[in-house]
Amino acid sequence: MDMLQGLHQRVSTPQLTEPAPDAEQLEKMFQAALRAPDHARLRPWRFLTISGEARHALGEVFAKAALAEKPDLAPEAITRFKGLPLRAPLLVALICQVKQHPKVPAVEQQLSVGAAAQNILNAAYALGVGAMWRTGAVNYHPETAKGLGLSENEQLLGFIYMGTPGGSAKKQEPLETKDYVTSWQG
Numbered sequence: 097m098d099m100l101q102g103l104h105q106r107v108s109t110p111q112l113t114e115p116a117p118d119a120e121q122l123e124k125m126f127q128a129a130l131r132a133p134d135h136a137r138l139r140p141w142r143f144l145t146i147s148g149e150a151r152h153a154l155g156e157v158f159a160k161a162a163l164a165e166k167p168d169l170a171p172e173a174i175t176r177f178k179g180l181p182l183r184a185p186l187l188v189a190l191i192c193q194v195k196q197h198p199k200v201p202a203v204e205q206q207l208s209v210g211a212a213a214q215n216i217l218n219a220a221y222a223l224g225v226g227a228m229w230r231t232g233a234v235n236y237h238p239e240t241a242k243g244l245g246l247s248e249n250e251q252l253l254g255f256i257y258m259g260t261p262g263g264s265a266k267k268q269e270p271l272e273t274k275d276y277v278t279s280w281q282g
C-alpha cells in the first residue's frame with residue numbers, strides 16, 4: 097500500500113475477531129512506533145501486549161477500578177467492565193514514562209507516545225490488521241495503573257485493541273481541509 101494512500105484512508109475498526117496479529121506483524125508495528133518524533137531522544141514509551149487469559153486479568157483490573165470509583169456498582173456493570181478487554185484478541189497498553197528533563201516537559205513526552213500510537217495504527221492499517229485506540233471509563237483510575245504494575249512516573253494513555261477486522265469497513269466522514277487550515281498573516 098502506498099504510504100500516503102494509507103494515511104488518507106486509515107479507519108479504526110471497532111469490531112475485532114481472531115486471529116490476533118502474528119509476531120512478524122507486531123514487530124513491524126512496534127518498529128513503526130519507535131520512529132515517532134521524540135525530543136531529546138528520551139524514548140518515553142513503554143508498551144504491554146495483552147492477549148489470551150491475560151485479558152481476563154485486565155478485565156478484573158477494570159472491574160476493581162470501577163468498584164473503587166463507585167462501590168455500589170450494579171452486578172451487570174461489573175460484568176461489563178470485566179468483559180471489555182475481550183473485545184479483541186490482543187491489546188497493546190500505551191504507557192508514557194515521564195522523565196525529568198530541563199527542556200522536555202511531560203506534555204511533549206505524552207505527545208511522543210501519542211505519535212507512536214498513531215504510527216502503530218497506520219502500520220496496522222497497512223498490514224490489514226484491524227485496530228482501535230480506546231481509553232474508556234477507568235483508564236485514568238489509579239487502580240488501573242496499579243493493576244498494570246505502572247511506576248509512579250508512568251501514565252496509561254490507553255489501549256490499542258487489535259485483531260482481524262470484523263464486519264464491513266466503517267464509512268469515513270469526508271472532511272474539508274479548508275475547515276481546519278488557514279494561513280496566518282500576522
Ligand SMILES: Cc1cc2nc3c(=O)[nH]c(=O)nc-3n(C[C@H](O)[C@H](O)[C@H](O)COP(=O)(O)O)c2cc1C
Nearest residue numbers: 106107108109228229230231232233253254266268
Ligand atoms: C486517546 C484516545 C482515546 C480514545 N478512546 C476511545 C474510547 O474509549 N472509545 C471509543 O469509542 N473511541 C475512542 N477513541 C476514538 C477512536 O479510537 C477512533 O479514533 C474514533 O472512533 C474515530 O474513528 P477513526 O479513527 O476511524 O476516524 C479514542 C481516541 C483517542 C485518540
